[in-house]
Amino acid sequence: MHAIYKILAKSSGKKTVKQGEIVNAEVDLMMIHERQGTFVVKKLAGLGISKIRIPGEKLIAVFDHEVPPSKIESAESQKIFRDFLKKQENVNVYHIGEGICHQIVSEKGHIYPGMVYLGLDSHTVTSGAFGAFATGIGVTETASVLLTGKIWLKIPPVIKFNITGNLKPYVMAKDIILHILGKFRQSFCVYKGIEFSGPTLKTMPIDERMVLSNMSIEIGAKFGYIQPDDITREYLKDRVKNEYQIFETDDDFEYDNVYEINVEELGPQVACPHYPDNVKGVEQVEGTEIDQVFIGSCTGGRYHDIETAAKIIGNNKIPKGLKFLISPASKEIYLKALDKGIIKQLIIAGAVIMHPNCSNCTAMHLGFLATGERSVSTANRNFRGRIGSYDSEIYLASSATAAASALKGVITDPRNL
Numbered sequence: 001m002h003a004i005y006k007i008l009a010k011s012s013g014k015k016t017v018k019q020g021e022i023v024n025a026e027v028d029l030m031m032i033h034e035r036q037g038t039f040v041v042k043k044l045a046g047l048g049i050s051k052i053r054i055p056g057e058k059l060i061a062v063f064d065h066e067v068p069p070s071k072i073e074s075a076e077s078q079k080i081f082r083d084f085l086k087k088q089e090n091v092n093v094y095h096i097g098e099g100i101c102h103q104i105v106s107e108k109g110h111i112y113p114g115m116v117y118l119g120l121d122s123h124t125v126t127s128g129a130f131g132a133f134a135t136g137i138g139v140t141e142t143a144s145v146l147l148t149g150k151i152w153l154k155i156p157p158v159i160k161f162n163i164t165g166n167l168k169p170y171v172m173a174k175d176i177i178l179h180i181l182g183k184f185r186q187s188f189c190v191y192k193g194i195e196f197s198g199p200t201l202k203t204m205p206i207d208e209r210m211v212l213s214n215m216s217i218e219i220g221a222k223f224g225y226i227q228p229d230d231i232t233r234e235y236l237k238d239r240v241k242n243e244y245q246i247f248e249t250d251d252d253f254e255y256d257n258v259y260e261i262n263v264e265e266l267g268p269q270v271a272c273p274h275y276p277d278n279v280k281g282v283e284q285v286e287g288t289e290i291d292q293v294f295i296g297s298c299t300g301g302r303y304h305d306i307e308t309a310a311k312i313i314g315n316n317k318i319p320k321g322l323k324f325l326i327s328p329a330s331k332e333i334y335l336k337a338l339d340k341g342i343i344k345q346l347i348i349a350g351a352v353i354m355h356p357n358c359s360n361c362t363a364m365h366l367g368f369l370a371t372g373e374r375s376v377s378t379a380n381r382n383f384r385g386r387i388g389s390y391d392s393e394i395y396l397a398s399s400a401t402a403a404a405s406a407l408k409g410v411i412t413d414p415r416n417l
Contacts, residue, residue: 003131028115118145172400201226227248306342310346322350324406373393395411
């Protein structure tokens with residue numbers, strides 16, 4: 001069996017499971033953020049229920065999408081969710097300023113290998129980077145989990161991407177996943193799981209591994225799994241209090257397919273408007289004028305991203321009039337960047353530092369684009385109208401490419417600086 005199959009078998013009280021089988025799995029952890037939380041509250045209220053029936057410690061609630069609220073409607077909605085949470089016991093609640101849900105669950109030690117973890121957000125797959133079964137579900141399913149503690153799941157086939165080769169300077173995990181997206185397209189892995197493996201990952205820090213798992217959903221995957229190793233254990237060592245079990249995939253497990261991805265000659269990649277799989281090498285779009293650069297989100301707002309940006313910017317200043325927005329993915333990352341002097345350096349360069357939240361990724365209240373404006377973003381989606389005008393353009397790139405572009409005011413290959 002695959003390691004994920006073993007996790008789902010254990011959570012379902014079975015010795016073995018097979019592809020295509022439907023299991024009733026016990027959920028170890030459920031996450032809800034404020035943008036969707038009120039819908040769950042209303043769903044439960046429609047059933048005459050005001051309290052969850054699972055242990056409170058199995059639920060995480062994060063205020064991260066539109067905080068502080070920018071509309072009366074959002075404020076009222078968040079109040080409903082907060083009032084609901086006050087009625088529960090032992091729930092892990094992270095209010096404004098703590099950071100993005102997908103970053104919080106790992107930093108605070110809630111996620112670890114062997115878990116069944118569900119989130120009311122598609123990018124819950126990020127936590128597959130820690131050897132867990134992690135996937136997103138909808139409002140109705142979430143309400144059901146809060147009442148039963150279980151969920152029906154169909155065991156999916158698994159595709160492996162075996163990544164080999166040494167990355168060139170200023171080529172990052174974001175470039176790898178964009179390359180895969182461009183090659184295989186958005187719907188390639190619908191109701192299939194992905195495992196990322198190979199020697200390239202052996203030296204890749206957790207920050208970068210999380211990018212691969214995070215954007216597995218953009219290929220349609222049910223999960224984006226990475227086998228835990230010493231790097232995983234070191235990250236979790238001082239965070240996780242619970243004991244955990246690391247499952248290994250059997251040698252005779254048959255993958256749906258195995259694809260070899262050699263990154264030795266890979267250069268920076270850019271997803272052009274208006275789909276994440278409309279990918280080109282940076283040299284094909286270099287020189288395109290831009291109005292905004294955003295470094296942040298659950299894909300590109302980690303310390304490694306901000307540190308990389310600072311190294312590229314150096315003591316230079318960005319062009320006047322360019323909107324250069326940076327949003328750390330969590331308070332922990334923000335404070336670390338402050339302690340290292342990186343935040344001061346970037347502010348002097350001309351960046352606007354925003355508090356830790358989803359920020360410009362969904363433009364709930366920050367960084368809207370006007371008609372005809374273009375942005376380079378480290379986020380994960382560039383659908384038409386996602387962060388402003390329907391007639392604006394979003395180019396997805398790594399933090400290295402984004403920082404280089406901010407420095408020059410046009411899309412720029414960071415290797416040429």
